Amino acid sequence: MQDYILLKKFGAGLHSKKVLLLQHRENKQDKIVAKYCDLTRKKSIDRFNSEIRILKHLTFLNCPFVPKLLDVDKKRGIIYMTYCCGEAPGFFEIKAYKDIVKKRMQELNKNYQVVRYKNNGTRKIFFPVNNNIIINHKNGQVYLIDFGQPDWRINGTRVLNIPSSYFDSF
């Protein structure tokens, strides 16, 4: 990742220490995201490991509407992933995108066995907060980001309860 330089810092997310947009020194079109976790806090480490696992799974299955996992720096607590070009929808704008976001969440469940339920699996499918949705206004693409919640499940099992050997094979 030495070939990348800082382009901008994203507005603070809810949980991460910082999230940076990096640009390749030579190929300016090549942009990636570096998400930093606070390795001094147990909750934050859980989020870090959860996100790596979900992104690994979805990257392996080539899910087109989430970031792809590029690399992980476990010592420094950094997840490198592809940049989803666009912006989070505004408070009023989200109405227009509600159906497509719901469809994406259902696709995650149906096609990729990845699901996050409200209230520990007892209620209907979770609707993400606005800044975990990215809309590309040029081509209409809608992305889902931020898989740090340990509530995410793969095949019905909470992500941190899945043996790490399952992910090693990717």
Ligand SMILES: Nc1ncnc2c1ncn2[C@@H]1O[C@H](COP(=O)(O)OP(=O)(O)O)[C@@H](O)[C@H]1O
């Ligand atoms: N892969 C990505 N592509 C584009 N923007 C991203 C990406 N990952 C994070 N961001 C930006 O950084 C912000 C914080 O990232 P997020 O993963 O939601 O962190 P947190 O876990 O702290 O909420 C997001 O709201 C978004 O603006």
Ligand SMILES: [Mg+2]
């Ligand atoms: Mg977030």
